[in-house]
Amino acid sequence: MxxxxxxxxxxxxxxxxxxxxxxxxxxxxxxxxxxxxxxxxxxxxxxxAPAAGSKLAESMAQEGASPTGTDARSDRRTMKVIYDSHIQT
CATH class of the missing domain: 1.10.287 (Helix Hairpins)
Known part of the structure; x- marks a missing residue:
């Protein structure tokens, strides 16, 4: 440096x-x-990444979200799915 x-x-x-x-x-x-x-x-x-077969993994797959998303839209979609999944439990 x-x-x-x-x-x-x-x-x-x-x-x-x-x-x-x-x-x-x-x-x-x-x-x-x-x-x-x-x-x-x-x-x-x-x-x-969420556990395979978990409610969160299924929700993310349905929404097209990715735990390793690289763009801001994917990140927002992933956070929304996580938030929605948490609120519903």
Missing amino acids: TPQVSAATNAVDAARERLALRMFRNWSCPDYDQILRLTRMLADGLDD
Whole structure:
């Protein structure tokens, strides 16, 4: 990594930290811990395809959604199917 790239990366990291500190400054520790836990669950689940034969997998197949979609329309369709599936259960 060049010194210029390193400096740019450091500047972006510092800006993210300042933004996060402002956003979360009034949050309680339990609320902050919960958002971290839920964000981790979301990130971990992004790589997972639904179990074959599951209600979610069937709904996604019917809607043409893909757990590994690469375009924004596919991502929105996938999130809608996941949301609808969750609401119906």
